[in-house]
Amino acid sequence: MDQTNFHIVRCSDCGAANRIPAEKIGVAVKCGKCHSLLPGEQKKTVPGQAIQMRCTECGTKNKIPAGKVDAGGKCGKCGSLLKTEELFEPQPVMVTDSNFDVKVLKSPLPVLLFAWAPWCTTCVAVTPIIDEFASDAKGKVRVGKLNVEANPMLASRFNILSVPFLFIFDNGQMKENMPGGLQKHELMMKMAPYI
Numbered sequence: 665m666d667q668t669n670f671h672i673v674r675c676s677d678c679g680a681a682n683r684i685p686a687e688k689i690g691v692a693v694k695c696g697k698c699h700s701l702l703p704g705e706q707k708k709t710v711p712g713q714a715i716q717m718r719c720t721e722c723g724t725k726n727k728i729p730a731g732k733v734d735a736g737g738k739c740g741k742c743g744s745l746l747k748t749e750e751l752f753e754p755q756p757v758m759v760t761d762s763n764f765d766v767k768v769l770k771s772p773l774p775v776l777l778f779a780w781a782p783w784c785t786t787c788v789a790v791t792p793i794i795d796e797f798a799s800d801a802k803g804k805v806r807v808g809k810l811n812v813e814a815n816p817m818l819a820s821r822f823n824i825l826s827v828p829f830l831f832i833f834d835n836g837q838m839k840e841n842m843p844g845g846l847q848k849h850e851l852m853m854k855m856a857p858y859i
Contacts, residue, residue, distance in 0.1 A: 671754045673702045715803060716859070717751060717772040719744055723835045747772055750806075755798035759808040761817040769836040773806045774858035776851065779822075779829040781813050787828045790845030797851045805855050834858045 670683045675695040682696055693702050714727040719739035726746060728737045737746045750772050757767050759777060768775050778794045780787035798807035812819040812827055822831065822841070832840040832854065839858065846854065 673754065675700060675702055715748075715751060717746060717748070718835060720747055720770045720772055751803045753806070755802055756794060756807040756809045759810045759815075759818075761815045764818055767806070767808060768833050771806045771833070773804065774855060775806045775808055775831075775833040776801075776855060777808045777810055777831040777833060779810045779812050779819070779824050779827055779831065781811065781827045783813075784827050786845065790828050793845065793848055793851075797848050800848070801852070801855065804859050830854075832858065 670685055673682050673684050673693075674680070675682060675698060678695060678698040678700070680695055680697040682693070682702060684693055684702070694700065695702055713730045715730060715733055716725055716727050718725055719742060721744040722739060722742040724739055724741040726737065726740055728746065728748065733748050733751065736748050738744065739746060756778070759767050768777060776794075776797070778790075780791065794807060794809070801807060810818060812824050818824075822838075826843060828843075828845050830840075830842050830844075830846065831838055840854065842854075
């Protein structure tokens with residue numbers, strides 16, 4: 665069985681790890697053990713709220729009414745289909761040398777990229793903050809994690825000499841970079857201009 669078509673989602677009630685098929689991401693899914701709704705799998709939208717996302721073809725920002733997200737939509741400028749399913753992708757996204765262009769540069773949402781290394785104790789301390797921010801910002805910001813040891817081409821490309829390191833990308837361009845880690849409210853303030 666091809667493991668790339670599944671995502672592992674841990675139940676917040678019983679702690680069981682659940683394998684969720686990629687096509688079920690963004691749909692209300694229950695835990696196989698305790699039957700509770702899995703965290704982050706339900707679409708978090710408020711009636712009447714518009715979701716803003718970029719066209720992955722031309723980079724134009726588009727607003728989609730929350731009730732029409734399932735139906736998809738077309739870019740108001742170029743007419744390309746908007747990839748609304750990417751709004752509900754599990755976060756944080758693991759970014760690698762091979763998927764960087766698709767997951768970061770072509771992202772329909774602004775991206776907060778967290779560069780880390782397994783041996784870094786500060787990275788270990790900052791990771792829960794990044795994970796919590798990723799959960800709270802789902803559908804507004806894509807949060808990615810980049811292991812600099814496993815992805816030397818990206819570490820070299822962005823001259824990452826120390827970790828942790830944060831990058832903000834929007835519309836295929838790096839907008840900001842900063843060493844160290846930030847608190848969750850500081851991350852939200854940094855990302856606010858791009859949402």
